[in-house]
Amino acid sequence: MIENARSLNIAASLILLVGMLYILGPLYLTLATASQSYEFLLRNGLAWYPGDQFLNNAARIFTETRIPIQMFNSLAVAFSLAIATCILSFLSAYAIVYFRIRWAGVAFALILATIMLPVDIRVITTYQVASNIFSPINALLDVTGLNGVISELFGAPVQLELSVLNTHFGLIAPLAAHGTGTFLFRQFFRTLPGDLFKAARMDGAGPVRFMFDILLPLSRTSFAALFVLTFLSGWTQYLWPLVASSTPDMQTAVVGLARLLPDSDGTVPDFPMIMAGAVIVSLVPLLMIALLQRYLVQGLVLSEK
């Protein structure tokens, strides 16, 4: 739809302007407040013009808060999550597209179901499992009555227990079980000529060789796109890190930022410092997008050049 009417152009520009204000306004408020002092905030409230205290506020983030170590946690979580998701998704999509497996359709449907049922929805059960990753096995033993037999024989039922709460693994694993990447790779593999796999077999390359020599190099842009997307989502996760980590040293930066608000009523939060923290925490994903935006677009249009 390409219209040339002048009035339409003006209306469209106005809508765009409102949209930009809606997005950029809070951002500006953040930056402006981050560059004012706490005293300024106490006197005037949120700042509508920038001041000269940003470096001071930023320095306080590094000296007075746990944000630096929490940023390291975020980095570890986001990186591991991105890498684990890439590898898992690539392998499962490879199996689904290139091998004749019984129930492959069902498996793929189950993988897709994880998109419809994110961690946010199943957070309670996920928490239960994370608090004891053997609980499904225990439940299975109970339900099948095997535990009754075992306690008859050995005097006590089997009750295995291992908690991954408050560990990096516990932060990452539930988030990595997500079907978007598998879907992305599957769609990409489908765009490749089907005879490629046969041609490689004729050339003497087995499934593993085909994967490393042909599929992996062809999937570079898809990998980059998925890596960036997963990294960003890992960095900005809030709910799961909030419930899965209990000590400040294990929390992620986003959770840490929220915790900078004082718990008690009556005190005015140190908004300039919090805003400075928000700016610092946002820098990493910003950098990521700036570096890899080319792949983001390429990978999402799913075309092989």
Next chain:
Amino acid sequence: MNAIDTAIRAAAASITVKGLTKAYDAQTVVIPPMDVELKAGEFTVVLGPSGCGKSTLLQMIAGLERVSGGKILIGAREVQDLEPKHRGCAMVFQNYALYPHMTVFENMAYSLKVAGMQKAERTERVAAVAKMLGLADYLQRKPGQLSGGQRQRVAIGRAIVREPGVLLFDEPLSNLDAQLRHDMRVELADLHRRIGATTVFVTHDQVEAMTLADRILILNKGRIEQFDTPKAIYHHPASVFVAKFIGAPPMNILSVTGDGSALRLADGQVVANAPLTGAYQLGLRPEDIVVDGKADGHAVKAKLRFREDLGSHSVLAADLGGSIVRIATPFGAEIADQLELHLNFPTSRLHLFDAATGRAIPGAFGAQ
């Protein structure tokens, strides 16, 4: 002739298929038991309509499809349970299936690399093949930078660089435009003459089959209808299916009834004398029908329905007792519209088929 030609000629192996079957389950039998022998160095074209099992047959020879039963021998070796790389076959695919991220050189050298050949030898081998196929200037390009014909040549080069005993083609020309297809056909014929590899070429295009093949294997629903030279298939089709499949326009097939002395059409016109009784199918090629002329057969009356002028010849469609008969005549022959035609069916050119089975009845009109 250089080293690689000789090597491929020496490697050429025969293919023997014994009782080969392919079935996905009890209902879907793609290929019922099949026996056929392809000679070493022979160019065999497997021809048939889509869904006749020709690609399945090729992929079973290649080792890309598992066989449901029977044996495949390449040379004297049973190969039906071997991996493709151990069979000594190479294949050219319909959409080329070149590796998009590799250069032409890497594409052609890949199988040698997988086989563990030294780099110097690889380079030498690829260079020889590239020279033979006129690709020497393109070795550092990616497939995306090549034209359709060049990609096709790379695919062929990738296949022959391994010096395979058997060269398999899966409809390799169907993605090319008409002109290029013609050129590639000539190139393929020339290549086969030079390297003499045992070649199995799958297609649904009868022109490719007629021009390229030493022998044509015609498949219908997985069964072999006929396996013979192009000439024999054209002049002595073994069944109605073959008769209709080969030739453009295809052979006319008419239902006739024998009364003991003559074969009659449904409207009672006599088309041939023969001491036969019962229902038959009569075949006659469009170019063998003589219009208003003298020939050694019976003349029948037909109404002209329409004509197509093709330059080299004209095709007339005439209504003969309710069924349409096609006649090829020299271009520009003076035949007015809606005219009643007197068609002469030369008895020596007639083909008789069993009405029930569709199989040819040889020698029905004396020696053929």
